[in-house]
Amino acid sequence: MANTYSAAHMKISISGVNISGFGETDVVNITRDETKFVKSTGADGRTSRSFNESNAGIVEITLHQTSGANDQLMSWHNTDVATLNGELSIVIEDLNGTSKFVAEDAWIQQPAEAGFGKEFTDRVWTIDCGELTMFVGGNESSTLSSAVSALSTAAGVIS
Numbered sequence: 001m002a003n004t005y006s007a008a009h010m011k012i013s014i015s016g017v018n019i020s021g022f023g024e025t026d027v028v029n030i031t032r033d034e035t036k037f038v039k040s041t042g043a044d045g046r047t048s049r050s051f052n053e054s055n056a057g058i059v060e061i062t063l064h065q066t067s068g069a070n071d072q073l074m075s076w077h078n079t080d081v082a083t084l085n086g087e088l089s090i091v092i093e094d095l096n097g098t099s100k101f102v103a104e105d106a107w108i109q110q111p112a113e114a115g116f117g118k119e120f121t122d123r124v125w126t127i128d129c130g131e132l133t134m135f136v137g138g139n140e141s142s143t144l145s146s147a148v149s150a151l152s153t154a155a156g157v158i159s
Contacts, residue, residue, distance in 0.1 A: 003139045009095040012061060014106075014127075015076075015088045021067025023122035028092055029060040030101050030134065057132035059090060059106070061125045070112070073125050077108040090127060098137025103129035 010027050012019040022028075033056040041047045063069050080086020086108070092101040112123035 003141060004096055005094070005139045006096055011091075011093050011095055013091045014073075015090075017072060019061060019063075019069045019072075021064050021069050023062035023064055023124075024120075026062035026122070026124075028062070030057060030092065030132070032057045032132070032134070055131050055133070057103070057129045057134070059092065059101070059103070059127040059129060059132075061127065063112075063123045063125065065120045065123060067123070070123050070125075073108060074111060077111055080107055088127070090129065094137070094139065097139035098135065100133075100135045100137070102133040103127075103131060105130040106132075 007022065007027050010022075012028060032054075034052050034054050036052050037049045038052060039047060039049050061073075063073075076086055076088060088106045088108070090101075090103045090106045093099065106127050106129045109126040109128050112125045114123065115121045
């Protein structure tokens, strides 16, 4: 059986609103601000590591210029600037796979850059997350149900 990924089956929900109208090639990129382990090697060649407790991260969502979600994201950002109370929650999941990302304390860094020309352009929205839970999984059909079960069991342990 073939493994299947489809960008159309990526679900992004911000504060309960489903986001759609993604860019032509990109949908979303998720990264940690810092690595979980930092290595240090002394002059004598002995290596040690330290564990970084931070789970902060960045979510970049790429929308088509014509996407109505641009209006929603801009509105959230403007509300945050005006009230300093624009914290958002975000859930990103691959509905054909096991990847899932969750943040309860997220905010829009700044408006997406806007370009206008002969053709459509994309808008890349950068969302900061104070505590980003990440599960980077796959799309192999035979392991999907067991991975989803494991994910449900480990919900409080995912980093």
